[in-house]
Amino acid sequence: MFERASPDGAGGTAGRVGVVLGSQDATPLEFWVGAEEGQTVELDDLVVCAARAPDGETVRFYGVVDVVRKRYEGAQFDGDAFRVEAGMLPAEVSYAAHVHVTRIDPERFLPPHPGAPVRIAAGPDLEHALYFDRMPARLPIGLTRGGDPLYANLEFLDGTRGAHASISGVSGVATKTTYAMFLLYALFHSGVLAADAANTRAVVINVKGEDLLWLDHPNAKLSATDRALYEAIGLPVAPFQDVGIYAPARPGSAAVVPHTGSRHVGVRPYLWTLREFARDRLLPFCFAEADDARSQIGYAVERVTGYLADLAQRGSADDPGLDGGGRPLRTLDDVAQHLEQSGQLGELISSPPTREAFLRRLHAACARMGHLVRGTEAPDRWAIRWDRHRVTVVDIHTLHSVGQMFVVGVLLKRMMAHKEQQGSARPLVFVVLDELNKYAPREGWSPIKDVVLDIAERGRSLGISLFGAQQTASEVAPRVQANAALKVVGRLDAAEAEHSEYGFLTPVARRRAAFLQPGAMIVTQPEIPSPLLVRFPFPAWATRVSEVPAGTAAGRDPFARF
Amino acid sequence: MTGLFGPLQVTIEPWAAEYGPQWRGGAPPEEAEVPEALDVEVPLARWAPIAAGAAIPWSAVAFVDGVRRIDAFVAISADDRMTRGAFGTYAAGTVVLRGGAATFGPAVIGRAAVCGDGLSLPGPVTVMRAVTYEPASAPSADPPALVHSLETRMRVAEERLARELADAPGALVLADGPLAFVERSKGATVGYVKSIEEWHLPAEAVRLVHSLPPGARSPLAVLQSGRRIRYTWFLRVAPPWPGDAPFAGIVRLEVSQAVGLDAARRLADGCAVFLPRLAPPRGTDPRAPSNLLPIGAIERHLRHRMGDPRLIHRGIQTLIVREAVHRV
Numbered sequence: 094m095f096e097r098a099s100p101d102g103a104g105g106t107a108g109r110v111g112v113v114l115g116s117q118d119a120t121p122l123e124f125w126v127g128a129e130e131g132q133t134v135e136l137d138d139l140v141v142c143a144a145r146a147p148d149g150e151t152v153r154f155y156g157v158v159d160v161v162r163k164r165y166e167g168a169q170f171d172g173d174a175f176r177v178e179a180g181m182l183p184a185e186v187s188y189a190a191h192v193h194v195t196r197i198d199p200e201r202f203l204p205p206h207p208g209a210p211v212r213i214a215a216g217p218d219l220e221h222a223l224y225f226d227r228m229p230a231r232l233p234i235g236l237t238r239g240g241d242p243l244y245a246n247l248e249f250l251d252g253t254r255g256a257h258a259s260i261s262g263v264s265g266v267a268t269k270t271t272y273a274m275f276l277l278y279a280l281f282h283s284g285v286l287a288a289d290a291a292n293t294r295a296v297v298i299n300v301k302g303e304d305l306l307w308l309d310h311p312n313a314k315l316s317a318t319d320r321a322l323y324e325a326i327g328l329p330v331a332p333f334q335d336v337g338i339y340a341p342a343r344p345g346s347a348a349v350v351p352h353t354g355s356r357h358v359g360v361r362p363y364l365w366t367l368r369e370f371a372r373d374r375l376l377p378f379c380f381a382e383a384d385d386a387r388s389q390i391g392y393a394v395e396r397v398t399g400y401l402a403d404l405a406q407r408g409s410a411d412d413p414g415l416d417g418g419g420r421p422l423r424t425l426d427d428v429a430q431h432l433e434q435s436g437q438l439g440e441l442i443s444s445p446p447t448r449e450a451f452l453r454r455l456h457a458a459c460a461r462m463g464h465l466v467r468g469t470e471a472p473d474r475w476a477i478r479w480d481r482h483r484v485t486v487v488d489i490h491t492l493h494s495v496g497q498m499f500v501v502g503v504l505l506k507r508m509m510a511h512k513e514q515q516g517s518a519r520p521l522v523f524v525v526l527d528e529l530n531k532y533a534p535r536e537g538w539s540p541i542k543d544v545v546l547d548i549a550e551r552g553r554s555l556g557i558s559l560f561g562a563q564q565t566a567s568e569v570a571p572r573v574q575a576n577a578a579l580k581v582v583g584r585l586d587a588a589e590a591e592h593s594e595y596g597f598l599t600p601v602a603r604r605r606a607a608f609l610q611p612g613a614m615i616v617t618q619p620e621i622p623s624p625l626l627v628r629f630p631f632p633a634w635a636t637r638v639s640e641v642p643a644g645t646a647a648g649r650d651p652f653a654r655f
Numbered sequence: 656m657t658g659l660f661g662p663l664q665v666t667i668e669p670w671a672a673e674y675g676p677q678w679r680g681g682a683p684p685e686e687a688e689v690p691e692a693l694d695v696e697v698p699l700a701r702w703a704p705i706a707a708g709a710a711i712p713w714s715a716v717a718f719v720d721g722v723r724r725i726d727a728f729v730a731i732s733a734d735d736r737m738t739r740g741a742f743g744t745y746a747a748g749t750v751v752l753r754g755g756a757a758t759f760g761p762a763v764i765g766r767a768a769v770c771g772d773g774l775s776l777p778g779p780v781t782v783m784r785a786v787t788y789e790p791a792s793a794p795s796a797d798p799p800a801l802v803h804s805l806e807t808r809m810r811v812a813e814e815r816l817a818r819e820l821a822d823a824p825g826a827l828v829l830a831d832g833p834l835a836f837v838e839r840s841k842g843a844t845v846g847y848v849k850s851i852e853e854w855h856l857p858a859e860a861v862r863l864v865h866s867l868p869p870g871a872r873s874p875l876a877v878l879q880s881g882r883r884i885r886y887t888w889f890l891r892v893a894p895p896w897p898g899d900a901p902f903a904g905i906v907r908l909e910v911s912q913a914v915g916l917d918a919a920r921r922l923a924d925g926c927a928v929f930l931p932r933l934a935p936p937r938g939t940d941p942r943a944p945s946n947l948l949p950i951g952a953i954e955r956h957l958r959h960r961m962g963d964p965r966l967i968h969r970g971i972q973t974l975i976v977r978e979a980v981h982r983v
Contacts, residue, residue: 167955170939181933182948183750183757183956 108212110134113142114189115207121154121197124204126211128188134161136605137238137626139214139222140192144206153198154205155214155222157623159601160191193599195222195623215241224620230287233279233326234579234616235627242326243627245579245618247285252518255578255619256553259529259569260562261595267583268611269562270304271636273525275629276560276579280523281483282328292520296479296508298501299488300527306356307635308486309336313642315633322630332634337482339363341492341500342475344464349475352491355638363487364475365503366413367422367468372405374398375466378506379458381498381539389447390454396441397432397451414468423468425459462496477504479522480511494531501532502541508557509547518556524548529561530568542570549576567592580617584609598624669903671941678902679850693860695886695916696874702863704871707927713827715753716929717760717820718949720831721809722746722957725802726964727971731770739796740770742780742788742971745809746957747816750949757949760820763812764960765789769804771796782970786962810835817844827925831950834885834909843914843922846885847930848907849945865901867891872927875919877912884912886919890927893934893944904934906945 110132114125126142128134138158145151165173165184176182192211198221214222219241225231230247237243249255258276260269277295280286286293299305311332323330340351342362351362365375376398380390401415408416415422417431432438433452442448479485487504489497508522526532526545533545548559549572561577563569567589574580580597582590585606589595595603597617602624606615612631617624635641668676693699723745731738745767749760768776768788776790793804814835821828821844834846856864856876864873873889886909893904908926910919934944940951 167952167959172936172939176948177757180752180755180757183759183952185759 109210110213111211113205113207113209119204119207121202121204122194124192126190126192134158134190136161139219140211141214141218142205142209142211144209152201154194155196156192156194158190159193163188193623195621230285232285233283235629236325240325243625246620249578249619250558251521252553252556256558257577258560258579259574259577260581261566262583263586264564266611269583270527271632272614273560273562279328289521294480295484295523297486297525299486299490301490303355304636305486306338307641308333310635310641312633312635312640314640315631319630330633333484335483337485339477340488342464362475363477365466366472367415367466368405368413370466371401371415374402375503377540378499378502380454381541390451393442393447393451400441413470413472425463425466429455429459458495461493462499465496498541502544505544512555512557518554521556523558525560527562529563533570533573535568535570546572549573565589566594578619582606582615666900667898668900674942677850679852691877691879693876695877702860702874704867707870708924711929712925714825715751716827718750718829719813719817720950720953721813722954723805723809726967733774738772741801742768743805744961745805746961747809747812748953748957749816750953759956765808767791767805767808769793769801782974786967843910845922846909851902864889864905869894870927870931872923885909886912888923892931904944
């Protein structure tokens with residue numbers, strides 16, 4: 094037996110929207126609310142209702158509205174709507190909302206009482222409803238539709254209790270990368286990192302366009318509405334601070350210059366020396382196509398990698414190139430030629446068809462990413478130093494897929510090795526990587542998938558948190574998905590939303606994901622048993638050159654002064 | 656060619672069987688009402704269907720109806736004598752059609768514990784929250800007498816509602832069933848009778864009524880029972896279907912003679928225009944097409960407001976059992 098609490102038990106009548114219905118089952122996990130005359134209940138509203146147990150204890154049920162509906166009460170036939178509309182038949186409208194309970198406080202799993210008053214949860218009630226009161230460090234993740242800030246528990250992103258975020262959604266509409274960058278912005282600008290802020294690093298891989306190459310510039314086109322949203326969330330309106338931008342060395346150019354379109358100033362080119370390539374056994378990262386590992390090629394690559402590592406032992410460590418038995422090797426092409434002409438390849442790979450296949454792929458790799466490995470530049474001069482800046486953007490969008498796989502694979506592998514060496518979960522590194530389905534596909538094996546899986550599984554203890562984005566979570570390795578604490582979806586294709594990877598969505602959330610607008614995401618986090626609809630503002634940083642305020646140095650054509 | 660039924664013409668009663676036949680003719684009740692005069696509007700020889708005009712003269716039309724039910728019969732012993740009683744609930748409610756909208760108006764719910772043979776309970780009996788039975792008495796212990804006692808209360812409640820509504824200027828009140836009261840009020844109250852009692856009429860008039868086209872009415876007649884003198888007329892609210900009984904879709908209306916002949920004629924014409932629009936489509940009401948939409952709505956609404964019959968029956972049972980155990 095459970096009795097209706099007096100109105101003061103629910104905290105007064107202010108904000109009262111209705112009462113718990115008795116015509117539908119009211120359970121501890123879900124119940125229906127009938128809206129009172131003149132009151133409005135909307136999807137995503139947070140509500141609270143109280144009930145008093147026989148022992149006098151008041152139990153509060155907090156929840157989020159996930160269904161709202163109206164109907165003519167007592168109407169028996171579809172035609173009744175027409176008759177009511179024509180003024181022939183009287184009918185009362187029943188306006189009801191389904192509440193998905195997020196929290197019961199204290200935790201007594203008793204059903205709420207039909208007729209119990211239900212209020213909109215605001216202020217402390219809202220914090221309670223979404224467990225914000227239990228979060229020692231709260232990361233702002235956006236706003237409710239009503240404009241209240243929403244938070245995630247940092248402990249589930251910084252490795253304390255969990256790590257990694259997974260963001261899924263249709264390209265173009267889902268604004269996945271934008272949201273990943275918003276989370277990163279919130280991490281660095283909300284003060285949530287506290288003492289860790291100074292040493293925490295972020296590495297952002299720029300996959301498409303030059304969107305992320307302007308992070309360090311304010312967005313001149315940010316509207317007043319969006320500024321107000323930042324204020325509501327408690328974040329400043331500013332670009333990212335302390336940003337390092339790396340772009341691949343331009344192919345076909347002997348001078349090392351960044352291969353970018355719109356931005357040249359402040360962009361550092363990157364490449365690897367040939368010796369480094371051989372010494373650090375990077376060859377397998379050039380053979381990352383899905384079928385490479387399955388065929389005999391895998392073994393061949395291993396043999397050649399070993400041979401190159403031996404070569405790297407010879408000659409001066411300061412020489413960026415290799416010594417191919419008296420003949421200096423300066424490029425990947427040189428290496429390929431050396432392997433063929435010296436007869437080494439025949440020794441390493443006895444089967445002629447395998448040898449042929451290996452060579453075919455090696456030549457392809459030379460053509461596609463040969464410019465990233467050079468034996469002519471001083472060691473470390475053009476390396477990606479992701480620990481130098483707070484945020485490091487690594488552009489790979491101009492590279493061929495083989496080159497992209499190589500850069501991401503090598504970068505992440507090195508990061509893992511570096512953190513392992515440190516042996517500490519601090520300082521933290523956040524990695525933003527789009528198109529995760531390419532690097533860690535559901536099927537097959539590659540050295541890159543291996544390192545992504547490694548980060549997913551061990552990154553938490555090493556202080557690496559991966560913000561992965563993908564169009565379809567169903568095409569990403571399940572272990573990567575399973576390890577993400579924060580699961581986010583933007584606009585989802587309706588068929589994609591039916592996959593079990595989105596089991597964290599309620600059926601209603603799944604349907605809603607099909608028409609989410611840009612700037613809205615559905616976020617699930619471990620502590621809140623209901624997916625939340627989150628709004629977030631436009632980037633406060635420029636995402637294209639046209640958004641860079643006029644007169645900013647980097648925005649101008651670098652040749653303008655000539 | 657004799658067909659399935661031979662020389663007999665068999666037609667179907669339009670109402671669902673649990674409501675009984677719509678045609679109550681055949682055996683006139685004891686207090687048969689005899690038409691006083693059939694030629695108040697036109698002589699009987701010239702009776703013909705009167706087609707409706709176009710204008711509806713009311714700004715608002717209110718429907719009043721009541722329902723009643725027995726919640727539990729009880730057997731009562733008093734002084735070694737057995738008698739019977741009934742716990743019953745009655746309700747009266749209204750629907751107002753005004754400005755293109757239909758809304759539920761005021762409603763009254765009442766409950767009575769009726770004891771037969773002139774007995775009465777000492778005071779009100781509360782069975783559960785919001786369910787209290789007032790003591791009442793019936794002269795006999797026959798079930799119809801007990802029901803009648805309840806029905807009287809329902810009629811009183813209906814009458815009170817109808818009076819309140821009829822006081823509004825420009826309003827027409829349509830009360831379900833024969834008019835129980837004839838006193839003057841500012842507006843007019845029209846009784847809407849669904850069951851057909853043909854002994855009011857001679858055979859040629861019956862034929863005319865059966866042949867009424869949709870939206871047409873019969874001429875007025877005068878009807879008297881005791882002090883109550885009324886104008887009455889028949890109206891077809893819906894076309895018959897093939898195989899329908901000839902009276903399917905026919906209703907009888909009545910209004911107090913006190914309104915005067917002209918007013919009665921205007922009311923009859925207005926109703927002929929207005930009421931057919933409110934006939935429910937077949938299949939949507941067990942007494943379609945004669946149980947008008949607002950009246951059907953009131954009945955459903957009231958039945959719901961009276962409370963769940965099984966729940967209340969159980970409540971009465973529990974109360975009586977507890978009382979019996981307590982006494983032992």
